[in-house]
Amino acid sequence: MDAAEQLPAPAAATRALVHAQPPVHPWSTGLFDCAEDPGNCWMTCFCPCVTFGMVAEIVDRGSLSSGASAALYVLIGMVTSWWFLPIYTCFYRTKMRAQYGL
Template identity: 60%
Template sequence: MDAADLKPTPPPAAATAPCHQRPPAPVTPWSTGLFDCLDDKKNCVVTCLCPCITFGQVAEIVDRGATSSGASAALYMGIALLTGYEFQWVYSCLYRTKMRTQYGLQESPLPDCCVHFIFEPCAICQEYRELRNRGFVMEIGWQANMELQQQGRIGGAATVPPAVHAEGMTR
């Protein structure tokens, strides 16, 4: 036996990966298309006339109640007024990205920033429909949705993001 035989062999690459790294979450399609606004005419009209209302409702649910719909709507409108309706899409785009991450949604048909820059009302309507289709009652906010869930009046699937499948991990 010589010195070369005493050197430890390095572990396989998979075994050296830090255990805190997770595989990417499964990516699922949106429940409705970007241009399916006319499937919900009431929300389409509200969003076209005053997008801050719909955006505020979406933001409250995505933030899980940390920010009220009124505060989010006011900030959206404030940015719009201060910038001459030029940059409010940047603020709403951040929520689309956050929502996609929470629910494992595809970044489609374009990157989030492009969707909000070009199709702002359609993007907000799509986000609203997605949350509604996941079981949220959009008009009542986060806290009331949680109370309904605790009472068993709405399913728990609305508040639970999709499970992350950790293949190969045993702990």
């Protein structure tokens, strides 16, 4: 009898959840394929606040609209002379990695 069989049912289920691997999904594009979607490429290049707003809306599960997230992005950039934005976006990247198992 192994250790998992000796545990009560709830503990064994918890152990299985902790050791479960997230599903592996293949990437839809390659590392340097950003130009395959020219509209998104140009939008992100010239107006990153819009792209950030769309990503933030997905990560926050709609609690804040993409327009409000984009406006907050610009406001934080203007108040901090744009130096805080990489730190601010890092919080969202971390949250996205945790949500989607990236």
